[in-house]
Amino acid sequence: MTFDINQISDAGIRQEFVILTKRSQAIFKDVSSSLGHGKLPIALSFINDGSFNAYAGKDQSNYKIEINAAVPLLSLMFFTRLFSDPAYFGHIQSDGALVTDFVTPAIIDIRDFEKRTDWAVQLNASRSFAAGTMADICSTFTVCHELGHIIAGHVDAVREIEGRDGIRELVSIAKAANERTECSQAWECDADAISATLMVNFVEELSRNARTNPKAGAMFAGRENHLTEEVLASVCSALFAFFAYVDGVKKQINVASSHPHPAVRAFYFKDMICQAMEQRAPFDFEAFSEIVDRQIDEALTVLEKMELFDPNAFSDEFLDQMDSERARMISIQQKYRAVALPWSWISWG
DSSP, X not given: OBOOGGGOOOHHHHHHHHHHHHHHHHHHHHHHXXXXXXXXXXXXXXXXXXXXXXXXXXXXXXXEEEEETHHHHHHHHHHHHHHTSTTTTTTSOOOSOEEEEEEEEEEOOTTOTTOEXXXXXXXXXXXHHHHHHXXXXXXXXXXXXXXXXXXXXXXXXXXXXXXXXXXXXXXXXXXXXXXXXXXXXXXXXXXXXXXXHHTHHHHHHHHHHHHHOHHHHHHTOSSTTOHHHHHXXXXXXXXHHHHXXXXXXXXXXXXXXXXXXXXXXXXHHHHHHHHHHXXXXXXXXXXXXXXHHHHHHHHHHHHHHTTSOOGGGSOHHHHHHHHHHHHHHHHHHHHHXXXXXXXXXXXXX
């Protein structure tokens, strides 16, 4: 069911959808002009089927990216709750007049919209702006990830090989036969790698905005004279928190899942966007690493309070498993990249 953003009564939330639409259309235009010669145009739409999901597909006239309205909505709610705790992005002042003050029965399990708990949200203008920015980062990543499936040839491949009309995301983690599971996992990593490259432009946009917008400047002022590193770290830590919310408290790496473990994806994305940034412009990797570690620690502190993170899950054994899983993902990417290569918009070098 198509979701009409003009029907959103809250002007602030409606504007979030408008901004995401405009940014997505600009990204599609750039990609089509540089990579998509002779390809169908790319169209974005929002749908509402009561799930937290996204979709990349194709019909006779367009490549299609469909984002469930729940994705940007729940992302925004999630980050407003995180920023209501002064421990998160502690350098942003939490005192002053409140612009947001409410209690809501929030969805805490994106696979079960009936599972809720009350979240108290209290934000001043600076922290409200930061929450919207982090939610915007995650929604933009979702669009870029779906676009990655199109660019990598995955959408055309599943149509031609399997007869499916597209690829569904995020909560599509059903178990499948080993060969198909490995292929799906490898393709998810490829889509994440492409999204990381696409989001370098967003990092630069946020950096430019921070130089002229006082609220953005305050958000990215955690470490003096390291604006690029602060913005890049915020993008990476936003996705780490986002994946923690998407997956909930997941203690085991499930090799039978059609998607890599969220923590594996978060750190893989970090590696890929750092590589892409280094090709664009040099940055202080040591400072970036310190900043992103601090931001992730802050997020985990608040997520534990929200009962969305279990510190016991991140044992030494789990971290070793995560390292092994990251290595396995890299090893299978080359194998399954070839499956979609006839339809890929890029050569992969």
